[in-house]
Amino acid sequence: MESMGVLMTCPMHSYIQEQLAKRFNLFKLWHFPSFVAFAQAHGTSVRAVVASVKVGVDATTIDSLPNLQIVSTYSVGYDNIDLRKCREKGIPVTNTPDVLTDDVADLAIALALSLFCTISHSPRRNSAPHLTPKLSGKAVGIIGMGRIGLAIAKRAEAFGCPISYHSRSVKAESGYRYYSNVLDLAADSEVLVVACTLTHETRHIVNRGVMDALGPKGILINIGRGPHVDEPELVSALTEGRLGGAGLDVFEKEPEVREELLRLENVVLTPHVGSDTVETCMAMADLVIANLEASFLGKPLLTPII
CATH class of the missing domain: 3.40.50.720 (NAD(P)-binding Rossmann-like Domain)
Structure with missing residues (x-):
């Protein structure tokens, strides 16, 4: 050959x-x-x-x-x-x-833990007591219950997190609660994970309305594709305090990353390395x-x- x-x-x-x-x-x-x-x-x-x-x-x-x-x-x-x-x-x-399902699912949980525990934040936070919320027990919503979505759910379950999801079809065998629309899923979630395929229908599936439904204590994790999230709206939601934080492995215009995201302390960024073990x-x-x-x-x- x-x-x-x-x-x-x-x-x-x-x-x-x-x-x-x-x-x-x-x-x-x-x-x-x-x-x-x-x-x-x-x-x-x-x-x-x-x-x-x-x-x-x-x-x-x-x-x-x-x-x-x-x-x-x-x-x-x-x-x-x-x-x-x-x-x-x-x-x-x-x-x-x-072959990459486990790695991407691991990263999704790592991003959530990093945000809740402020693992990746500046050492200056050590200068004063800083209490953080915990991931354990948080309601986790997953957009896309395919191989990766299911692997994320299994990992989140180990933290005692109740799991809900939105997908193109009901996955009755999963045993998780299904939502027919993302807005309702976000409203009932404390952590929202994007793990679906990028299509015309899922482009900007996380928009301003979804971010507002997730709320000022909510965390958004995107290990899917950058265009799943309306990035200008994400920056606005984070800077205005309408969204609690975001963990992103993908970006709307890769490899470019918005300057505003780099400056925010309630954001954890990785350069699309979900499968890079x-x-x-x-x-x-x-x-x-x-x-x-x-x-x-x-x-x-x-x-x-x-």
């Missing part, structure tokens, strides 16, 4: 770059002055594109690679891949579900490679989206 051309859209973990280079004819897009320059020189050689949350695959890219037979994203999310164009051209798309990065890479190899050998894909 050494002759099979594989294009990486941006730098990723060193392990996946090394493993792809060992198995395929690897092209790194960032080594070229532009995509147009790359496509003119090597477009016909590419059989697969490996994307990520940072750089996806649009219709122009797909149309410029005439021999493309698979797109595999080094992520669970695939909102930055043009699925319509892929369907039109009969190009399958795969992602890396399951060594073990998970390697497992995600292995899954991407397994999908590529299956495609090239004409075998069933392991984790097809389409």
